[in-house]
Amino acid sequence: MHDSPSARERQLARELRDLRVDAQLQGKEVARLLGWSASKVSRIETGAIGIRPEDLELLLDVYAVPAPRAERLRLLAPNARxxxxxxxxxDRTSAGYANLIRLEASSRAVQCYSAVIPHPLLQTEAWTRRVILATALDPSPAEVDLRMAICRRRQQLLQPAPDREPLRLAAVVDQAVLHRSVDPDPEVDRALRLELLRHLLRLGRRPNITVQVLPFSAGIPPVTAGSFSLLEPRGLDAPDVVYMDNKTRIFFLDSPTEVHAYDREMALLRTMALTPARSATWLRDAVRSTA
Structure with missing residues (x-):
């Protein structure tokens, strides 16, 4: 199996960043030399945008890349993604979010820890709407519809398709998520939480999805900063990017040291959490007590 386009592009982006650092150049200096904006250099190096072959040639020239390495880098940049x-x-979302959904769609597996709200791949439609509206920014109806449509499309990755295997998802959900109130009306709140509990039970029955509950009794989770996810691109056997998102920005970590650290923390979280079978029992008991 070959690497996904996004994996190749991100490898190229990392190598171009390393070449610039080795050449002892700042991004703004490269931009000045090529007549580009500094943001263009940054977006190429973070993988937020692809790179045209002609732009790649300019960078290879600026960094004086030896011919063998230059040829290998050209192979990482197909003429048309x-x-x-x-x-x-x-063009309707932030660059970070657009990059996230592209990377996720080209991944073979996702591991996630949900500390406050369910991961988007786990949400019901009602929860997605509530999460979108939980802001002081007052998004327009069109913005809400757009974000909900994207979330629905992301969730389709969990279903098998003629041209690909379904995305594998390993989710650890903190008990706090399942006790959080989402509506001031007690009956509406109960109905929304009941719907989520049943939804998680159904997801956990799929062969490509595991759902584990991290109970309060497990103690303090090793990652106290909150939710995070690891993406494993097709063609790789280990995660190679971590992402965390908040209301205004998505953070990507792709250095091997940081990714390895989060991979270890995820392994610890899965050990601390209830097994998938015991989690299913926990969720069924929660359904009975909530209904």
Whole structure:
């Protein structure tokens, strides 16, 4: 199996960043030399945008890359990146979010820890709407509809398709998520939490999804900063990027040291959490007590 386009592009982005650092150049200096904006250099190096072959040649020249390495780098940058469903949303979302859905769509597996709210791949439609509206920014109806449509499309990755295997998802959900009130009306709140509990039970029955509950009794989780996810691109056997998102920005970590640290923390979280079977029992008991 070959690397996904996004994996190749991100490898190229990392190598271009390393070449600039080795050449002892700042991003703004490269931009000045090539007549680009500094943001263009940054976006290429973070993988937020692809790189055109002609722009790659300019960078290879500026960094005086030896011919053998230059040829290898050219192989990482196909002339035209294949279009995907995410391209329809690229101009309607932030660069970070557009990059996230592209990377997720080209991944073979996702591991996630949900500390406050369910991961988008785990949410019901009602929860997605509540999460979107939980802000002081007052998003427009069009913005709400757009974000909900993207979330629905992301969740389709969990279903098998003719051209790909379903995305594998290993989720650890903190008990706090399942006790959080989401509506001031007690009956509405109960109905929403009951719907989520049943939804998690159904997801956990799928062969490509595991759901584990991290109970309060397990103690303090090793990652006290909150939720995070690890993406494993097709063609790789280990995660190679971590992401965390908040209301205004998505943070990507891709250095091997940081990714390895979060991979170890995820392994510890899965050990602390109830097993998938015991989690299913916990969720069924929660359904009975909530209904």
């Amino acid at each position: 294949p279009k995907g469903w995410w391209d329809a949303y690229a």
